[in-house]
Amino acid sequence: MKIKSFVSAVALVAASTVVAGTAEARDQIQIVGSSTVFPFATAVAEQFGQKTSHKTPVVESTGSGGGIKLFCEGVGEGTPDITNASRRMKKSELETCQANGVTPVEVTVGFDxxxxxxxxxxxxxxxxxxxxxxxxxxxxxxxxxxxxxxxxxxxxxxxxxxxxxxxxxxxxxxxxxxxxxxxxxxxxxxxxxxxxxxxxxxxxxxxxxxxxxxxxxxxxxxxxxxxxxxxxxxxxxxxxxxxxxxxxxxxxxxxxxxxxxxxxxxxxxxxxxxRSLFFYVKKEHVGVIPGIEEYVAEFTSEGTWGDEGYLADKGLIPLPDEKREEVSETTKNLTPLSL
The missing domain is CATH 3.40.190.10 (Periplasmic binding protein-like II)
Known part of the structure; x- marks a missing residue:
C-alpha cells in the first residue's frame, strides 16, 4: 500500500509539473470569444503590446458560446487565457468550467x-x-x-x-x-x-x-x-x-x-x-502566462473603459463610475464567478 501511495504521489507531482511547464512554455496571451467584444479587445491588445514588454495578445472572434466552450475545456497551454462574451456565462457553462478545473473571473466591461x-x-x-x-x-x-x-x-x-x-x-x-x-x-x-x-x-x-x-x-x-x-x-x-x-x-x-x-x-x-458586455479570465493562468494581469489592468483603466477612454470612441458604452470601481476591485482580487 505504501509503495502504491508513493507511486500515486509521484505521478500527481509529475502531472502537475507537466501542466505548469506547458503553460509556462507560452509567452503570448490567447483570447477568444464574442465578435461584438472583439474590436474592443483588439484595441486593448494593441495598446498593451505598445505599452509593455509583452507580446501583443492574439485575439480571435469565435462567438460567445464557442469561446466559452474553448475556455472551459481545461487548463494549460492549449487552452485560451481569456474569453470575451456579449452575454453572461450560463450556470451550465460555469459548471463545465469548474468540472475541468477552470475558475473564471468575470469582468463586466460596459454596455452595448x-x-x-x-x-x-x-x-x-x-x-x-x-x-x-x-x-x-x-x-x-x-x-x-x-x-x-x-x-x-x-x-x-x-x-x-x-x-x-x-x-x-x-x-x-x-x-x-x-x-x-x-x-x-x-x-x-x-x-x-x-x-x-x-x-x-x-x-x-x-x-x-x-x-x-x-x-x-x-x-x-x-x-x-x-x-x-x-x-x-x-x-x-x-x-x-x-x-x-x-x-x-x-x-x-x-x-x-x-x-x-x-x-x-x-x-x-x-x-x-x-445588454452588458463581459470577458472572463482563467484564474489558473494568472501568474503563469505572462502579462494577463497587465492586460486586465489596461482594459480596466480609466483611459480605456472610462467616460473619456479610447474604447468609448469605438462605441463602447461605459459603466457608471461606481460600477467600474466595483468591477475593478473584483478583478484585482481575482474573485471567482458565482451564479
Missing amino acids: GIVLADAKSGADLNVSREQIFLALAKEVPVDGKLVANPYKNWSDIDPSLPAEKIEVLGPPPTSGTRDAFEELVMEHGCEQVPGAADAGLEGDKCTAIREDGAYVEAGENDNLIVQKLEANPKAFGIFGFSFLDQNADKIKGAKINGISPTFEAIADGEYPVS
Whole structure:
C-alpha cells in the first residue's frame, strides 16, 4: 500500500509539473470569444503590446458560446487565457468550467445596444419589438391558432411599415448577440402579441426563429454583414451598436419604439435593446502566462473603459463610475464567478 501511495504521489507531482511547464512554455496571451467584444479587445491588445514588454495578445472572434466552450475545456497551454462574451456565462457553462478545473473571473466591461440596421439608401424603419417578433418568429398566432409565419413583407405585419420583403441577416445560435436578441427582443415581443398565450405561444416557441429564408444566419463576422447590407439595401442586419457606430457612413439603425440607437440613448437606458458586455479570465493562468494581469489592468483603466477612454470612441458604452470601481476591485482580487 505504501509503495502504491508513493507511486500515486509521484505521478500527481509529475502531472502537475507537466501542466505548469506547458503553460509556462507560452509567452503570448490567447483570447477568444464574442465578435461584438472583439474590436474592443483588439484595441486593448494593441495598446498593451505598445505599452509593455509583452507580446501583443492574439485575439480571435469565435462567438460567445464557442469561446466559452474553448475556455472551459481545461487548463494549460492549449487552452485560451481569456474569453470575451456579449452575454453572461450560463450556470451550465460555469459548471463545465469548474468540472475541468477552470475558475473564471468575470469582468463586466460596459454596455452595448443590439441594432437592426440597413444601408443608408434603404428604407427608414420604426418598429416595436412585437413587430420584430412577428417578422422573425417561426410560428405566430393567427385567428387563435399557432401557424407557420405567413408574413412575407414588413407591410403584411403593419401597413405603416415598408412594403418590402422581410430579409434579415443575423447571428447564429453560438453568438452572444443571438442569445441577447432572443431574450431582449423575441421574448419581450412575444409577450406583447395579442392571444399569444391562448394559442400556445410561450417558452422556447417565443425564441424560435423562422427557417424559410426570411432570416439568414450570416456567421460571426459582423463586418461581412455590413458589406452584405451595402450590396442589398432592402435587407436588414442584426449586430452590436459598435458596428453601427464604426460604419455610420454606410449603414443606419432602425428606431425601436421610436428611439434611435445612439450612444446617449443606450447609456441612459432609453433605447430598449441593450445588454452588458463581459470577458472572463482563467484564474489558473494568472501568474503563469505572462502579462494577463497587465492586460486586465489596461482594459480596466480609466483611459480605456472610462467616460473619456479610447474604447468609448469605438462605441463602447461605459459603466457608471461606481460600477467600474466595483468591477475593478473584483478583478484585482481575482474573485471567482458565482451564479
